[in-house]
Amino acid sequence: MKASRDLLLVLAALLALLALSAASTLLPPAPWKTAAGLAIAMMKLAVIALYFMRLREHRGLTRVFAAAGLFWLGLLAVLVLSDYLTRGRLH
Amino acid sequence: MTSSSASATSSAREAEQSVTNRLGLWVFLATEVLFFGGMFVAYVIYRHTYPEAFRAGARLMEFGLGTTNTAVLLVSSFFMALGDRAARAGDRRQLRRCLLCVATLGVVFLGIKAVEYHSKFADHLVPGPDFSGTRGPLEIFMTLYFAMTGLHALHMLFGLGAISWLLWRNAGGRPVPVEPVAMVGLYWHFVDCVWIFLYPLFYLPGR
Amino acid sequence: MSADAPPPGYLAAEPGILAWFRTLDHKRIGLLYLFSITGFFMIGAAAAACMRVALLSPQGNLIVSDTYNRLFTLHGVVMIWFFLIPAVPNVLGNFVLPLAIGARDVAFPRLNLASWYIFMAGGALVLYAIAAGGVDTGWTFYTPYSSTYSNGHVMAMAAGVFIAGFSSIFTGLNFIVTIHRLRAPGLTWFRLPLFVWSLYATSIILVLATPILAITLFLMALERGLGVGVFDPKIGGDPLLFQHLFWFYSHPAVYVMILPGMGVVSELFACFARRRIFGYRVMACALLAIAALGFLVWGHHMFVSSQSLYAGLVFSLLSFLVSVPSAVKVFNWTATLHRGSIRLDTPMLYALGFVALFTIGGLTGLFLASLAVDVHVHGTYFIVAHFHYVMVGGMVMAYLGGIHYWWPKISGRLYPEWIARSSAVIIFLGFNLTFFPQFVLGYLGMPRRYAIYPPEFHTLNVCSTAGAAVLGLGYLLPLIYLPWSFFRGAPAGPNPWDATGLEWRTASPPPPHNFEETPVVTAEPYDYPPPP
8 A cells, every 4th residue: 555655664674673683693692782782772763753653743842752751761870870880989 | 603714723723632632642651761761770770780690581581482572563563553544544444454453463462471471480480489590680680571571561451452442432433533543553652662672671682 | 699709600610519529620620639638638747746746755655666657657658749749739730720821721631630539549548558557667668678578558558659649640741731732822931920830840840750759669569569679689689779769759759849839939929029020030940940950869868878979979969059049049039029019918928938948948958968967967857857847848838828829719708817827927936846946956866767765855856846736726727717718708809919910810719611711911920010
C-alpha cells in the first residue's frame, strides 16, 4: 500500500539495527560492545520517536516535553554516579 | 453563525484539543521515563560495581527469545503507526486490521516472556531463598531483570487493554476514534522503547 | 436575590451530596481536597500532640519508645504526603488556577477528579496501616530496616504513599498543560500572576520527581515482600542507593511544598501593600530556578551516610546555590513593601509571618548545607526545627494566608476579621515558642526521633510543648470561624480586597463556568496605581 511505504522503510531500518546488535554477539566479547549496543538502542529510539511517534512533524513544545524526561533522568544518573565513581578515592 | 463557519470553529477546536491531549500524553510519558529510569540507574550502578556478575547473568538469558521479542515489538509498533494513519484517514477497517495485528503481537510477546520466566523458575534463578548457587551480585542482576521486565510486561498488559478498548470504540456507529488511537499509539511506542533499552542491558552483555 | 446572601454560583449548581462526588468542576474538586486534607491535618496534628505531651518527661513515662516511633512516622507520612504536598496546589491551585488565567476549567477535568479519588485511595491505605498498628521506620523508610527488619505495616503504608503519588503526578500534568494551553487572550507568560508561575514550577517538580519515589518504594516493597532486593548488603546491594533514589524525590518535594506558598505570598503582598511586586520577572525566574536547582541538592540529606566525600562537596556547593533565588525573593518581597500602603488584614499578617519565619528557616538551611556544621547537627532537633520553620512557619502560614485571601471568592462570604487576626498572631507566637527552643536543643545535642532524653534538656522541651498547645489553639480557631462564616458571614461581593487578578473579575462565588464572557487581558500583572 503506497501510504505505508515510508513506514515500512522505518521498520526495515529498525530491524536492521536489531540485526546489527544481534550479530555483534558473534564477535568475541570486547569493551566497545556495551557502548555499541546502547548507541544502537538510542538510534532505534530516535527513529521510533521521530517517525512512529511523529516528533518529526510536531515541533516546539512537544519536543521539549519529550526530551525533558530523558534530560532529568540524566541529571539523576550523573549525580548518583558522582558518589559511586568517587568512593574510596577522596577519603 | 452559518453551518460551515460553525464546523470550521469546531474543527479548529478539535485541532486545539488534539494539541492539548498530545502535550498531556507527552508529560505522562516523561513521568514514565523517570519511573523506569530509577531502575535503569540502579542497573548502571550495580553493573559498574559488579561487571562480571552482570555479564554472567546476561549469558544465562535466552538470547534467541529476547531478540525475537524485540523484533515482535518493533513490528507491533509498525502496525500501531499504520493504524494511526488509517484512523486519521477515516479508514475504519484498516484501523481494525492494524489494531488486531498489534494486539496479536503483544500477546505473542507476553507468551514468549512467560516461557522465559518459566525457565528461570525451573533453573532456580529466581532471587530469594530458592536461588541456586551462592547468593550474591548475580541475584541483584536477576532481581533487576524480574523487576524491570516485569513492570514492562505490566505496561504491555495495560497497553493490550487499551488496544481492546480501541477496538470496541472503533466498532460501527460512532466516529472513528482518531484521538484515542493517537494517544494509545504514543503509549504503545513508548513501551516498545523501554524494551529497546532492556534488550542490550539484559541480553547482550558478555556475549 | 436577598441582600444578605451571596449569589448561588457553583455551590448551588449541581444539587445534592452525590453530585459533589461526580463533579468535574475544578472549584468543587478544590473543596473536596480542602475537606480531605483538613482531616489528614488533624490526624497528623494529633500524633504531634501525643509526642509533645510524651516529651514532657525525660524518662518517657507516657508511652513506650516503640509507640513513639510509630507516632513520628505517622506524623511525617500524613503531614508530608497528605497535607503539605497537596495543600496549596490541590486546594488553592485547583480552585484559583483556571480563574486566574481566565479559563473555564483545567485541561483535563476528568483526570482532575480521578486525582482526588486516587489521593483518597492512598489515604485510605495509610489510615488502614495506622489503624492496624502503624510503622516505625520514620517517613523516610530507610532500608534495610524498612525492607528487612521492621515489624510494622510497611507494605500498606508504602502502598498508600505510592498510590497517592499518582495523584500528585496527574495534578502536575493537568496544571502544566492548563497553563500552556488555556490562558485567556492577551495573557502572555509575563502577564501571569506569580501564583500561576509558582504552580507551574511546582508542577514540573511533581511530574519529574514523584515517579522516582514510586519506583523507590516499589523496589523497597519488592525487597520486603519477596525477600529479594537491590538494597540488601548480604547480596552485595547498597542501602545508600535507596537513600539516593529516595532523596532525589524528597528534596524536590520540599520545594513542591514551599513554591506554591511563595506564589501565594506574592499575591498577598501585592494586594495588601497595593504595589506591583518588585522585580516581577526576576521573581518568576527565581521560582523556576528554585525548582530546577532543587533537583541537584539531595545529597545534603546524606552527608553522614558514607556517600563519597567528593559527592558531599558537590552537593554542599549546589545547596548553597539554591539559597540564592530564595534569598532574592525575600529581598524583593521586602522591597515591595517599601512605600506601599500596607493594610494589616489577616492574609497580610500571614504573609509577613511567612517571610520572617521562612527567612529563619532558610538561613538555618545554609548552616546545614555546610558539611562541617551538618556533621554536628545531623539527626538532632536542629534539623527538626529547621524544617518546621520552613514547612510550618513558612508553608502552612502561606496556606492559611491564601485560604483567608480567597475565602470570599470560594464561599462568597467574609470571615470575621478580628478573630482571624488574633488567630494569626496566636499561631505566630505559638509556633516560635514551639520550635525556637528546638534549635537550641539540637545544637546542644538532643537527638531527634528519641522518646527519652537526658534531663538537662527538660526545660526546653516543656517550653516547646507549651508552645505546641498555643499553636494548636491558633489552628483550632479557623476550623471554627471559617465554617461559621460559610453560613453566616457577610456577603463578600466580587472583589472585597480591591485586588487585581482575573479571579476578582467574576462573582463571589463564581458561576460554574467561571466567567460570563472570556476576559481579555491588556494590563501588566499587579497594576496597582503607583504610590503618590
